[in-house]
Amino acid sequence: MKKLSFAVSAVALAAALLPALASAQNIAIVNGKAVPKARFESFMTQVTKQGNQPRTPELEQQVKDELVLREIFVQEAEARGLQRGEEYRSQMDVARQSLLIRELFNEYQKKNAVSDAEVKAEYDKLKGTGGGTEYRARHILVEKEDEAKALIAQLKAGAKFEDLAKANSKDPGSAPNGGDLDWAAPGNFVPEFSQAMVKLEKGKFTETAVKSQFGYHIIQLEDSRAATFPSLEEVKPQLSQRLQQAKMTKFREDLKNKAKTDYKFGAQ
Structure with a gap:
């Protein structure tokens, strides 16, 4: 009888502990179905990584709320049989891919890190x-040659290059700065631009x-200097990223080229 009593007590203890064990493994039970803690941790990792956010109690609570709501909504969708729909199965296949x-x-x-x-x-x-040499130039970009000629006439009459660039240039990157292109090597520009720029004297415009x-383009040379190298x-982060992208591009191309298919890709 003592052995039986002990066995019954052990079973009772295990039954009492089950809710606590389940609670440790799950963040919630929704209509009898668990929302596992592993799902929460995976979701948290994605949120903090993609959003570059610190893990805080507030964020954890938001994620838990979201996961429990998702479970409620998924259960309702499945109860209505929506998972058997053609559109759902098609999208699931795309998501799987x-x-x-x-x-x-x-x-x-991971296996081919730079x-x-x-x-x-x-x-x-x-x-x-x-x-070589770096150049600091300004430019005014317009669509028509007649516009450029009119602006050149204003510059010859004494107008400030920066003011005309702000008011007339179609280059959204430099116009607000008076056409300033900062220091750059000639190779950073299209050939027509760089060829004209390097021929200018300091302070002169085309x-x-x-x-x-x-x-x-109307180009004004601000200054030139011997090129410096960082x-x-x-530059290590940028170079590493560039090399990693190059490796990935080659990997993709290698897979594409060795595949046996009757499909003809565009832009061959």
Whole structure:
């Protein structure tokens, strides 16, 4: 009888502990179905990573609220049989593909991370071709040659280049700054622009409009200097990202090229 009594007590204790154990593993029970803590942790990781947010008690509460609401809504949708609909199954297939592709690329990136040696080699290559001269120029971009001619006439009459650029330039990036393009190497510009720019004397502007694919430019040279090159540490993140993107592009192209398909991709 003592053994039986002990067994009954153990069962009773286990039954009493079950709700606590379930609570430790789940954040809620909705209509008898658990919302697991693992789902909460996974969702939290995505939210903090994608939104670059710190994990706070307030954010945790918001995520828990969202997950419980989702479970309520999903249960209702399933009760109505919506998961058997053609549209739902089609979208689920697309979502499945997207998740698998993401995992494929994530796995490749982890196994093919850019090394410090690769970054250093790329830096040395760029540094070897990074000499020469940098130029600081302003420009006014307009659509028609007649507009450019009229603005050049105003400049010759004494108008300030910066004022005309702010009022007339179609370049949204430089117009608010009076057409200022900051320091840059000639190679950063289209050939027509750079060829005209390097011929200018300091403080002078092009007295003939320079035509490019963007329209008509009036260019003023502010100054020039020997090109400087940033340190490896300054550009390491950008170089690493560029090299990683190049690896990923090659990986994608390799998979595409070795696949056996009768499909013809566009822009071949």
